[in-house]
Amino acid sequence: MTTTHTLDVPGAHLRYEVRGSGPLLLLAGAPMNAAPFAPLAEELAGEYTVVTHDPRGMSGSRLDDPEQDSTPELRAGDLVALMEALGADSADVLGSSGGAVTGLALAERHPGRVRTLVAHEPPLLELLPDAAEQRAGIEDIIATLHREGALAAQLKFLASAGFTFEEGDDGAPPMEFSEQDLADSARFFDHEIRGTTRHVPDIAALRAAPARIVVGLGADSGGLVTYRTSMALAGLLGTPPVEFPGDHGGFLGEPREFAQVLRKVLAER
Structure with a gap:
């Protein structure tokens, strides 16, 4: 069963969905909203309380000020608010694309809130030589x-x-x-795009954080700029990336196979 809720946070009203039961798992995109995550969330709802949401300003999540810029730090605060609304001190997080940048900001600024972060293809353009x-x-x-x-x-x-x-x-x-x-x-x-792509992760803070940081990389993403950014981040963290099925949005076309890899990653902590 899926339940839909609204949470008031500073400057915004977040629409989010909850499925399943068990340890809390947040699936986060940016700008991607909750809907494309639904097949993956259904695959995982037997083992986790899976939460998806529309990021602030997107789809069903309304802003008090429509001209407000969305930053990874603001969105990280929204993830903390979701945890608190669900009575959880911490969560596992799968962040996709800009949601992976949100997850990195969460691990940097709220280190005790993240158990395992899977940062799947964050578009960290500032890490590239060009x-x-x-x-x-x-x-x-x-x-x-x-x-x-x-x-x-x-x-x-x-x-x-x-x-x-x-x-x-x-x-x-x-x-x-x-x-x-x-x-x-x-x-x-x-x-949003400037704040997301210009985010420079605090590598020292990520290495020192209690969270386990895993860089996810699509098996078919070799021609994408996010392949390069993911490899750059993994190199800075000193950890090899984990390969997931498909490309940048692999969970869209292969949710079952994607869930299988994610389960394995989360079980390794």
Whole structure:
């Protein structure tokens, strides 16, 4: 059974879902909302209390100030608030993409709150040798949003990340996006992408934290910029990455197989 709740936090009202019972496991994306995590959450609900949520400003999580920027630190505070609402002192965390950056900020700023963090492909562009070029690319995506709209910016973002796709014969976009998808994309590019991609993890704090930090890497992500950022983070932490099925969003297409690897990782602590 899935229950849906709303939690008031400073500046926002978080929509979140709870499934299952057992140790607390948070599945966090950014900007990805709760819905795409549902198949993975269902796979894990037999062993964990699995919590998914819409990050602040996305989908069902509303902001008091729509112009507020979302930072990894703010989102980390939201994860702490979710734990407290559920009466938990700590949790295991799977962070995907920007959610992995949220998880790293959580482990840095609230070290006692995390048991195991699986940081799956965090887009930490500042760790790359071509960081300045990557930063310029982000600024171009934001400019595209204001010049051509959310769809054009989203397609440029996907291409810059390393995803390949072909337009239809009629010149139509290669994939469909709902109005909510495009609204979330616009907010992401305008108010979130800079803070997420420019986050520089505090490696000393992560090494000293009681949390176990695992870098997750998709088996099919070799052509993506997040392959490079994940390898860079793993190198700085001195731990080999753990391979998960699929690519950057492997849990979307292979939730059962992804859950199997995640169970094994969490059991190793």
